[in-house]
Amino acid sequence: MLIVDGSTTVTADALSRLTALLERDLLATNETIVARMDSPVALIPQLAAHLVASGGKRLRPLLTLATAKLCGYPGERHIKLAACVEFIHTATLLHDDVVDESQLRRGAASANAVFGNKPSVLVGDFLFARAFQLMVEDGDLEVLRILCAAAATIAEGEVLQLTTQNDMTTSEARYFEVIRGKTAALFAAACEVGGVIAGRPAADCAALARFGMDLGMAFQLVDDALDYAADQGELGKTVGDDFREGKLTYPVLLAIADATPDERAFWTRTIEQNDQHEPDLATALALIKTHNTIARTITRADEFIASASAALASFPESDMRTTLIDVARFTTARRF
Amino acid sequence: MLIVDGSTTVTADALSRLTALLERDLLATNETIVARMDSPVALIPQLAAHLVASGGKRLRPLLTLATAKLCGYPGERHIKLAACVEFIHTATLLHDDVVDESQLRRGAASANAVFGNKPSVLVGDFLFARAFQLMVEDGDLEVLRILCAAAATIAEGEVLQLTTQNDMTTSEARYFEVIRGKTAALFAAACEVGGVIAGRPAADCAALARFGMDLGMAFQLVDDALDYAADQGELGKTVGDDFREGKLTYPVLLAIADATPDERAFWTRTIEQNDQHEPDLATALALIKTHNTIARTITRADEFIASASAALASFPESDMRTTLIDVARFTTARRF
Numbered sequence: 306m307l308i309v310d311g312s313t314t315v316t317a318d319a320l321s322r323l324t325a326l327l328e329r330d331l332l333a334t335n336e337t338i339v340a341r342m343d344s345p346v347a348l349i350p351q352l353a354a355h356l357v358a359s360g361g362k363r364l365r366p367l368l369t370l371a372t373a374k375l376c377g378y379p380g381e382r383h384i385k386l387a388a389c390v391e392f393i394h395t396a397t398l399l400h401d402d403v404v405d406e407s408q409l410r411r412g413a414a415s416a417n418a419v420f421g422n423k424p425s426v427l428v429g430d431f432l433f434a435r436a437f438q439l440m441v442e443d444g445d446l447e448v449l450r451i452l453c454a455a456a457a458t459i460a461e462g463e464v465l466q467l468t469t470q471n472d473m474t475t476s477e478a479r480y481f482e483v484i485r486g487k488t489a490a491l492f493a494a495a496c497e498v499g500g501v502i503a504g505r506p507a508a509d510c511a512a513l514a515r516f517g518m519d520l521g522m523a524f525q526l527v528d529d530a531l532d533y534a535a536d537q538g539e540l541g542k543t544v545g546d547d548f549r550e551g552k553l554t555y556p557v558l559l560a561i562a563d564a565t566p567d568e569r570a571f572w573t574r575t576i577e578q579n580d581q582h583e584p585d586l587a588t589a590l591a592l593i594k595t596h597n598t599i600a601r602t603i604t605r606a607d608e609f610i611a612s613a614s615a616a617l618a619s620f621p622e623s624d625m626r627t628t629l630i631d632v633a634r635f636t637t638a639r640r641f
Numbered sequence: 642m643l644i645v646d647g648s649t650t651v652t653a654d655a656l657s658r659l660t661a662l663l664e665r666d667l668l669a670t671n672e673t674i675v676a677r678m679d680s681p682v683a684l685i686p687q688l689a690a691h692l693v694a695s696g697g698k699r700l701r702p703l704l705t706l707a708t709a710k711l712c713g714y715p716g717e718r719h720i721k722l723a724a725c726v727e728f729i730h731t732a733t734l735l736h737d738d739v740v741d742e743s744q745l746r747r748g749a750a751s752a753n754a755v756f757g758n759k760p761s762v763l764v765g766d767f768l769f770a771r772a773f774q775l776m777v778e779d780g781d782l783e784v785l786r787i788l789c790a791a792a793a794t795i796a797e798g799e800v801l802q803l804t805t806q807n808d809m810t811t812s813e814a815r816y817f818e819v820i821r822g823k824t825a826a827l828f829a830a831a832c833e834v835g836g837v838i839a840g841r842p843a844a845d846c847a848a849l850a851r852f853g854m855d856l857g858m859a860f861q862l863v864d865d866a867l868d869y870a871a872d873q874g875e876l877g878k879t880v881g882d883d884f885r886e887g888k889l890t891y892p893v894l895l896a897i898a899d900a901t902p903d904e905r906a907f908w909t910r911t912i913e914q915n916d917q918h919e920p921d922l923a924t925a926l927a928l929i930k931t932h933n934t935i936a937r938t939i940t941r942a943d944e945f946i947a948s949a950s951a952a953l954a955s956f957p958e959s960d961m962r963t964t965l966i967d968v969a970r971f972t973t974a975r976r977f
Contacts, residue, residue: 348803403758427803433766460767461767
């Protein structure tokens with residue numbers, strides 16, 4: 306079980322409040338997503354719909370919608386750009402699940418498990434390309450620059466993660482580089498775009514990017530904690546996936562740093578040599594408990610959330626600002 | 642062996658002549674490719690270099706360089722955009738080889754065979770993103786529109802190909818739709834971009850796109866013929882790959898259309914039911930010979946080449962125009 310702070314009841318519904326505040330925009334974004342993932346090649350919308358319909362929270366597009374509103378943006382461009390952000394995210398998920406050989410995503414069979422790896426790779430490519438097409442339609446080179454850079458950084462983060470897999474010498478710095486790339490970069494871009502289309506000065510756009518980046522870091526830290534701590538039914542994916550894949554995530558990095566020689570031998574065998582047997586996940590969970598690394602991971606996430614909240618300090622108080630900060634706080638209280 | 646027309650000796654060196662005409666630009670493009678496929682994540686340039694160094698002819702970037710020159714373009718933008726075109730192509734190759742489980746590419750082990758599927762998928766994503774970044778640096782929304790649309794069309798063509806695999810009811814029209822997407826769309830975009838940056842009127846740009854599209858169709862038809870007709874050593878990949886994968890390419894479509902009941906039973910078993918044994922490739926090659934479908938495929942390619950050449954008729958005669966048309970003619974005479 307996750308250790309959550311006392312504000313859980315306050316913050317747990319923050320995402321619902323954000324969704325309610327942006328109801329009309331989110332509806333329009335969903336319509337754009339469905340309309341623009343269409344193709345004469347029937348398998349493309351079929352496969353895309355599997356993922357799009359499988360109950361994602363639309364957190365990243367919500368950030369674009371929210372930051373645009375926070376900046377008083379009066380137009381409609383944020384709708385299409387929020388759809389872009391979701392397409393980039395969906396493309397990444399499709400390729401991730403192929404790379405990780407995942408069988409579950411959001412509590413349902415993953416697209417690769419249902420349709421196979423091949424269409425997952427190719428439909429991911431289509432969604433990437435379609436995202437760029439939507440950006441080109443929007444026609445703002447600064448927005449294009451931000452989102453294309455994010456797409457390149459995501460791929461770099463994913464490749465870096467692959468090279469750290471099973472590598473016990475992975476440093477904390479390297480871990481943070483991985484999650485900045487694979488997760489936080491898109492959160493940052495999604496937020497920055499809201500400021501850019503509102504025509505805000507560079508300092509405000511940088512503050513929004515900072516908010517997104519820190520939120521993304523916290524989000525991934527919590528994700529990595531949940532992989533060892535969640536209730537499997539609530540998580541919607543398999544507990545222990547990261548362990549089985551030999552991923553050097555923060556809870557494990559901390560446990561390795563504090564390991565006794567015997568414990569170190571255990572991690573070397575299971576993570577570095579990838580020699581795992583039935584009771585090993587239980588042992589890993591016990592060691593993580595011994596060294597209290599889930600709570601320590603959440604504490605690290607809380608630091609990022611504090612930094613994220615501070616980044617919004619220069620924006621005038623508003624319902625949107627309060628809700629965005631609550632959403633950030635909810636990140637470290639979430640259980641799934 | 643391929644049936645080649647009498648002009649082989651004239652046209653066989655056309656690509657070398659084009660390369661010679663564009664030597665300085667091609668060198669600059671290669672430098673841009675190497676510089677911009679770099680990343681702090683070492684595996685990215687390592688894997689990309691494997692493919693980039695493996696002796697590709699750079700046909701697609703050459704088309705961008707050549708059409709820019711044909712249109713009298715005096716600047717340097719064509720260099721970076723030619724690199725974009727090659728990055729999109731390379732990304733597609735990486736994902737293709739994963740999807741097709743190919744072991745050979747250009748006579749050497751494919752990237753997925755050397756590095757594994759996971760990095761091939763992710764480095765492909767990086768190269769896609771990097772291509773879009775280069776386009777954004779160039780900053781021309783019309784160029785972005787053309788190349789992003791091509792990227793989406795390529796993915797659609799690849800997915801469509803997947804859905805026609807092992808499907809004996811695949812029509813000629815469907816086959817042409819597949820190769821237009823997976824191959825010809827990028828040839829068309831590569832050529833159109835040359836005219837766009839030279840500021841040519843829409844009719845000229847459309848003519849260049851037509852040239853590229855027809856050339857790409859011919860190129861893929863010949864590729865599909867070579868899969869059944871080439872000398873394996875010259876081909877640089879495995880003869881019979883398409884047969885083993887149950888791909889409904891033109892030589893097979895024609896053989897199926899003309900099949901006797903017994904022959905039809907053979908194709909149903911081997912292609913539709915994917916039940917193949919040792920002597921089946923030899924039987925397939927014999928049936929393809931009986932129905933003369935390699936020559937008929939090349940004839941179809943020649944029709945596309947005639948159309949491609951006609952598309953350049955409105956451009957004034959020049960060494961570049963002559964060479965481009967010769968390169969097109971070389972397409973149907975190539976053996977690898």
